[in-house]
Amino acid sequence: MSSTHEPLRILLPAAAALLLLALLTLLSVGSRSTELALLDRMQGSLQSYELRDTELTRDALLSRAGLLPNYDPLADDRSAMRAAIGQLQQVVGEASHATQQALQQPLAALVADQQAKLAAVERFKSGNALLRNSLLYFAYVGPALRLPLQQQALAARLGRLSYAVLSFLQSPTREVEQEILSLLAAMEHAPGGGPDLDSLVAHGRLLVRVLPRVDQQLQAIHASPIGARVQALREAAMARGAAEERLAQHYRQGMYAASLCLLASIAWLLARLRSRALALRSAEDRLRRQRMQLLESNKLATLGLHLEGVAHDLRSPLQAVRSSASQVARVWPGLQAAMDRMAASDPALQLDDMPWHSLRPVLESLPDDLQAQSAALSDLAQYLLDFGRPRAAGQQAAFDLNKSIGQALRLVRHSIRRRTDRFELQLAEGLPPARGDPFALGQVLVNLLDNALHALAGRQQAVRIRTRLSMHGGLCVEVEDEGHGIAPEHMARLFEPFFTTKQGRGGTGLGLGLSRAMLESMGATLDIASTPGVGTRATIIMQAAARGPATGGNDGQH
Amino acid sequence: MGIVANRSTKAAAVRRGLLAAMAACAGFAHGAAMARDEHDVVTAGVAAVEVIVPLPRSVPADPARAALGGRLFADPLLSRDGSRSCASCHPLEHGGVDGLPRARASDGRALLRNSPTVFNLAFDLFYNWDGATESLPTHDARVLRNPALMGMDEQELLVRLKRDPSYRQAFAQCYPGGISVGNVLDALATYERTLVTPDSRFDRFLRGERSALNAEELRGYGLFRSLGCIACHQGQNIGGNLLQRFGVFEDTSAGRRAGEPVDYGRYVATGDEADREVFRVPSLRNVAVTAPYFHDGRAPTLSMAVATMARVQLGRNVPEQDIASIVAFLGTLTGRYQGRELRAPQ
Numbered sequence: 001m002s003s004t005h006e007p008l009r010i011l012l013p014a015a016a017a018l019l020l021l022a023l024l025t026l027l028s029v030g031s032r033s034t035e036l037a038l039l040d041r042m043q044g045s046l047q048s049y050e051l052r053d054t055e056l057t058r059d060a061l062l063s064r065a066g067l068l069p070n071y072d073p074l075a076d077d078r079s080a081m082r083a084a085i086g087q088l089q090q091v092v093g094e095a096s097h098a099t100q101q102a103l104q105q106p107l108a109a110l111v112a113d114q115q116a117k118l119a120a121v122e123r124f125k126s127g128n129a130l131l132r133n134s135l136l137y138f139a140y141v142g143p144a145l146r147l148p149l150q151q152q153a154l155a156a157r158l159g160r161l162s163y164a165v166l167s168f169l170q171s172p173t174r175e176v177e178q179e180i181l182s183l184l185a186a187m188e189h190a191p192g193g194g195p196d197l198d199s200l201v202a203h204g205r206l207l208v209r210v211l212p213r214v215d216q217q218l219q220a221i222h223a224s225p226i227g228a229r230v231q232a233l234r235e236a237a238m239a240r241g242a243a244e245e246r247l248a249q250h251y252r253q254g255m256y257a258a259s260l261c262l263l264a265s266i267a268w269l270l271a272r273l274r275s276r277a278l279a280l281r282s283a284e285d286r287l288r289r290q291r292m293q294l295l296e297s298n299k300l301a302t303l304g305l306h307l308e309g310v311a312h313d314l315r316s317p318l319q320a321v322r323s324s325a326s327q328v329a330r331v332w333p334g335l336q337a338a339m340d341r342m343a344a345s346d347p348a349l350q351l352d353d354m355p356w357h358s359l360r361p362v363l364e365s366l367p368d369d370l371q372a373q374s375a376a377l378s379d380l381a382q383y384l385l386d387f388g389r390p391r392a393a394g395q396q397a398a399f400d401l402n403k404s405i406g407q408a409l410r411l412v413r414h415s416i417r418r419r420t421d422r423f424e425l426q427l428a429e430g431l432p433p434a435r436g437d438p439f440a441l442g443q444v445l446v447n448l449l450d451n452a453l454h455a456l457a458g459r460q461q462a463v464r465i466r467t468r469l470s471m472h473g474g475l476c477v478e479v480e481d482e483g484h485g486i487a488p489e490h491m492a493r494l495f496e497p498f499f500t501t502k503q504g505r506g507g508t509g510l511g512l513g514l515s516r517a518m519l520e521s522m523g524a525t526l527d528i529a530s531t532p533g534v535g536t537r538a539t540i541i542m543q544a545a546a547r548g549p550a551t552g553g554n555d556g557q558h
Numbered sequence: 559m560g561i562v563a564n565r566s567t568k569a570a571a572v573r574r575g576l577l578a579a580m581a582a583c584a585g586f587a588h589g590a591a592m593a594r595d596e597h598d599v600v601t602a603g604v605a606a607v608e609v610i611v612p613l614p615r616s617v618p619a620d621p622a623r624a625a626l627g628g629r630l631f632a633d634p635l636l637s638r639d640g641s642r643s644c645a646s647c648h649p650l651e652h653g654g655v656d657g658l659p660r661a662r663a664s665d666g667r668a669l670l671r672n673s674p675t676v677f678n679l680a681f682d683l684f685y686n687w688d689g690a691t692e693s694l695p696t697h698d699a700r701v702l703r704n705p706a707l708m709g710m711d712e713q714e715l716l717v718r719l720k721r722d723p724s725y726r727q728a729f730a731q732c733y734p735g736g737i738s739v740g741n742v743l744d745a746l747a748t749y750e751r752t753l754v755t756p757d758s759r760f761d762r763f764l765r766g767e768r769s770a771l772n773a774e775e776l777r778g779y780g781l782f783r784s785l786g787c788i789a790c791h792q793g794q795n796i797g798g799n800l801l802q803r804f805g806v807f808e809d810t811s812a813g814r815r816a817g818e819p820v821d822y823g824r825y826v827a828t829g830d831e832a833d834r835e836v837f838r839v840p841s842l843r844n845v846a847v848t849a850p851y852f853h854d855g856r857a858p859t860l861s862m863a864v865a866t867m868a869r870v871q872l873g874r875n876v877p878e879q880d881i882a883s884i885v886a887f888l889g890t891l892t893g894r895y896q897g898r899e900l901r902a903p904q
Binding site for chain 2: 072
């Protein structure tokens with residue numbers, strides 16, 4: 001994964017989630033639709049308005065019938081209607097442009113009709129007050145006129161007038177009106193009538209004039225199309241409400257879809273987060289392991305550094321032991337002859353409580369043994385010194401492969417004995433000298449052997465070291481074990497630095513990678529083949545040196 | 559709920575009205591007896607008592623806003639030249655009127671109408687003599703703007719009020735929006751609606767205190783009803799809820815003072831031919847202390863006003879004695895404000 005793509009892969013879904021969230025908010029705001037609540041309020045206002053309008057009409061009718069004590073109820077209705085229409089106008093004013101467009105015209109029509117109706121109501125009230133007053137006057141004055149007996153004609157006219165007014169109240173026809181007016185004309189300024197009669201005539205004329213007008217106003221009030229206007233407005237509001245509801249429905253559907261997308265993207269992000277956390281944890285584990293391994297290898301490196309010093313320190317006393325041994329060997333035949341002579345003269349001659357004749361064969365081989373063993377020790381010290389000495393990469397020399405192997409094995413002799421009863425060394429005879437650094441090869445072998453020994457499950461499992469001539473003229477060293485083998489999934493990582501399956505058991509994970517690097521620097525190769533449960537074989541192919549045959553093989557068994 | 563309650567009381571009123579109408583019909587059938595016997599009239603009047611309704615003893619109002627409105631009402635700051643306040647033409651200690659035939663214009667030239675009282679305007683349906691407005695804040699705004707009255711520019715008013723820390727504080731306490739034209743008008747209207755004069759002797763009579771009216775006043779009440787005054791002067795405010803032509807039976811232009819132009823009344827406001835000479839029927843509450851009378855203040859005394867009304871509106875020539883009784887009755891309509899009976903301007 002390239003590092004330029006990495007932030008993009010995180011940012012893109014995060015941006016998408018943010019975008020979805022914004023969309024969701026937008027949709028939720030849209031779906032709330034204050035418009036619907038507004039239209040609801042409007043329907044409420046319309047209802048109370050219509051109720052008041054109905055009451056106004058009813059109160060006008062009651063007033064005409066004389067069944068309302070005063071005009072306060074009509075005034076209340078009027079104020080309530082004006083307040084309700086004000087409320088309606090305010091609600092529509094708060095509404096969206098679309099709603100205003102839809103309701104403006106029916107509302108304007110309603111307002112106009114209301115104005116007309118309220119104006120008609122005021123005229124009706126004015127006329128009705130006069131009408132009722134004149135009727136009251138007829139009721140009050142008519143019968144109270146004290147007419148002298150000789151005014152029989154006038155009295156008769158008065159009677160006819162009363163009945164004519166009564167029937168005019170029932171049905172204000174043109175004929176009755178004419179009759180009343182002609183009666184009033186005849187009574188006007190009648191002798192003996194007086195001011196009361198004149199007032200009566202005036203009220204009669206007013207009555208005839210006002211009554212048709214009042215009833216006309218009443219009819220106008222009754223026929224006012226406010227009910228139809230309210231209905232039209234209500235239907236327009238309902239249509240708007242339905243449209244708003246549809247829109248809100250769309251918003252809700254959009255909201256649902258956006259929620260799903262958001263959920264999916266969040267789930268995806270969570271999954272990514274989790275995988276990243278896991279990767280991070282394993283990386284952390286690896287790092288910790290590597291650090292411990294580094295410490296371990298550092299310890300080994302320190303040890304290696306001191307190894308040289310120790311070997312160096314060992315060499316000088318060993319040199320002294322060797323020269324002492326050779327000195328002893330030199331003087332030994334003379335010493336032996338002298339002792340033999342003494343024993344001939346004294347058969348009971350004893351050394352360290354042992355008789356000379358039984359001590360002599362034991363002592364006989366002692367100087368040679370001493371010399372051989374001190375030489376071997378000296379060799380080992382020299383090998384350790386060379387083994388630990390820092391080398392230039394790819395140091396090339398011709399060397400005897402088998403001999404080098406034998407020397408290296410001395411370092412791990414004890415480990416081998418501890419782990420297996422079946423260590424087999426099969427060294428081919430007559431190999432050409434190898435080219436490279438024998439000590440580096442020794443290191444690699446120690447390493448491979450160490451791995452092989454650790455793979456064993458028991459002492460009966462074998463570890464083999466084999467040398468042979470390879471097919472292309474190279475020299476082949478095989479280290480083979482019958483251990484548990486390497487899991488296929490680990491095969492690919494064998495040569496990675498710090499890769500180890502011997503966690504906590506002394507493995508540093510540096511071995512194979514370093515081994516291969518060391519071999520490659522001298523032109524050699526290292527390959528590992530393994531079958532789980534059967535065993536592992538490490539194969540080293542060395543280049544042969546150009547010329548000069550080496551000495552023959554070492555002893556077959558170690 | 560409010561509507562339901564209102565409707566039930568209204569239904570009760572209708573039922574009682576029906577009884578009164580039946581009583582009137584009975585009177586019409588039997589004729590003579592009713593007319594001459596004031597006691598009978600009064601008895602009939604008890605049945606129809608809801609033609610006039612007593613004023614409530616108190617009205618609900620936000621006290622802080624009302625107090626602020628009261629301060630504004632009396633503050634000359636509301637007039638452009640600072641020479642007058644609302645209270646200049648409507649002094650509360652004198653029946654809420656200035657006692658002049660016509661209000662004084664601030665420029666001294668414009669010809670205005672008689673100042674109506676500010677008392678009990680909460681129960682009026684219309685404002686002004688021509689009933690041009692039905693909303694109190696609208697009416698107040700008109701008065702404020704009218705160059706002949708306060709001549710105040712709204713922006714200027716706001717500037718003046720905001721300059722005064724005590725107004726700033728009072729408005730901030732009463733209104734979330736602080737000082738604004740709408741809030742000034744609301745405070746004024748709130749205060750003006752509290753100007754109620756309950757407990758007139760007649761209201762006490764209506765509430766059942768029969769001794770509140772003496773015989774003369776009772777007789778006047780009977781005439782008030784039987785002559786037909788009550789046809790227009792009815793309801794809680796004894797008028798104020800109706801428009802009527804001034805001069806039903808007679809042309810009233812003769813009563814105008816010489817040199818004064820004709821006031822066409824509501825026609826000025828509506829432009830409707832039918833509204834010529836039409837004026838608001840004023841409330842008769844406190845009428846005894848609000849002389850002179852009519853839109854142009856043409857009647858200096860109450861008895862002259864009653865005589866004119868009887869003649870031009872009712873087509874009657876009412877005898878002196880009856881007018882005196884009616885005037886006596888009208889005297890019982892004077893109510894009390896802040897515990898004191900209203901008095902006429904000096």
